[in-house]
Amino acid sequence: MSENLSGIHLKDAIVSLKKEKNAVILAHYYQTGEIQDMADYVGDSLALAQWASKTAADVIVLCGVHFMGETAKILSPDKKVLVPDLNAGCSLADSCPAEEFEKFVKEHPGYTVISYVNTTAAVKALTDVVVTSTNAKQIVDSFPKDTPIIFGPDRNLGNYINSITGRNMLLWDGACHVHEQFSLEKIIALKATYPQALILAHPECKAPVLKIADYVGSTAALLKYATASPVQEFIVATESGILHEMQKKNPAKTFIPAPPNDSTCACNECNFMRLNTMEKLYNCLKYEIPEIFVDKKVAEKAVKPIRKMLELSEKLGL
Numbered sequence: 001m002s003e004n005l006s007g008i009h010l011k012d013a014i015v016s017l018k019k020e021k022n023a024v025i026l027a028h029y030y031q032t033g034e035i036q037d038m039a040d041y042v043g044d045s046l047a048l049a050q051w052a053s054k055t056a057a058d059v060i061v062l063c064g065v066h067f068m069g070e071t072a073k074i075l076s077p078d079k080k081v082l083v084p085d086l087n088a089g090c091s092l093a094d095s096c097p098a099e100e101f102e103k104f105v106k107e108h109p110g111y112t113v114i115s116y117v118n119t120t121a122a123v124k125a126l127t128d129v130v131v132t133s134t135n136a137k138q139i140v141d142s143f144p145k146d147t148p149i150i151f152g153p154d155r156n157l158g159n160y161i162n163s164i165t166g167r168n169m170l171l172w173d174g175a176c177h178v179h180e181q182f183s184l185e186k187i188i189a190l191k192a193t194y195p196q197a198l199i200l201a202h203p204e205c206k207a208p209v210l211k212i213a214d215y216v217g218s219t220a221a222l223l224k225y226a227t228a229s230p231v232q233e234f235i236v237a238t239e240s241g242i243l244h245e246m247q248k249k250n251p252a253k254t255f256i257p258a259p260p261n262d263s264t265c266a267c268n269e270c271n272f273m274r275l276n277t278m279e280k281l282y283n284c285l286k287y288e289i290p291e292i293f294v295d296k297k298v299a300e301k302a303v304k305p306i307r308k309m310l311e312l313s314e315k316l317g318l
């Protein structure tokens with residue numbers, strides 16, 4: 001069977017390989033629409049970790065980026081975890097090298113270390129509790145008000161959590177290149193064209209964008225909000241892959257991707273997320289490569305703050 005299968009055959013081949021290998025396909029909302037449509041579960045970073053920890057499948061195909069595959073492998077070390085393209089990295093995770101983060105943590109003894117899930121396994125191994133954008137506020141709130149906290153690596157999410165919790169967490173100076181690119185001026189201009197539209201923004205966006213947003217939340221929270229709202233038009237400031245599920249759940253509503261500063265593109269896509277394709281998904285299931293491996297010692301440390309996040313999320317009903 002050739003790898004250059006036509007669209008419909010590729011879909012059939014993926015479905016039969018999945019069955020043959022007892023595999024599950026987990027996809028993040030930032031994947032292409034066709035990959036989302038192939039997945040057994042589509043969700044945000046928290047949901048992907050929750051599913052990866054519970055699945056009975058022998059093989060987990062994580063259609064997302066490398067740190068998501070690592071998190072799945074750490075939670076399910078006995079399973080084979082595959083990511084369609086190992087080059088699917090993350091600029092935010094890259095903005096926090098483990099050796100530098102370790103130095104920073106050592107310079108601040110007595111601080112509780114809270115890390116966003118968008119980090120390498122080595123950074124998670126230096127962490128007390130992991131968070132995602134869905135549970136960051138509630139998990140930070142679960143610590144006494146006077147707890148000294150280091151929060152990394154996203155400065156925008158950290159500043160946002162500081163602003164809504166009244167905390168003064170010490171922030172690592174990292175960011176996501178996709179979310180930092182949204183143009184405040186162009187969003188304001190779009191709002192003038194669509195005056196009824198609500199602005200929805202992911203907390204990885206810069207503070208001025210968050211300031212003009214009608215609602216700030218994780219990808220799952222933005223989807224839930226848009227679905228429940230009686231409003232019919234939304235300007236969406238996060239990776240444009242989420243529009244696929246928004247439109248699917250709300251066919252009569254209009255979703256407009258917020259434009260980035262770069263005027264050559266009307267939407268905003270994560271080049272890492274988009275490295276995964278249907279062909280690579282097919283090949284990865286067929287040949288069971290590329291596989292994710294995590295150093296055993298690192299994984300033993302990293303699993304604790306990830307499990308802590310899952311326990312706290314369950315307690316909080318998230």
Ligand code: 13P
Pocket residue numbers: 043044045046118132133134176204218219220
């Ligand atoms: P969530 O999946 O938590 O919304 O995070 C978005 C993101 O940037 C994933 O890379």
Ligand code: SF4
Pocket residue numbers: 030065089090091092093118176177178179239270271272273
């Ligand atoms: Fe990383 Fe940003 Fe891409 Fe998410 S959108 S994977 S945070 S680079």
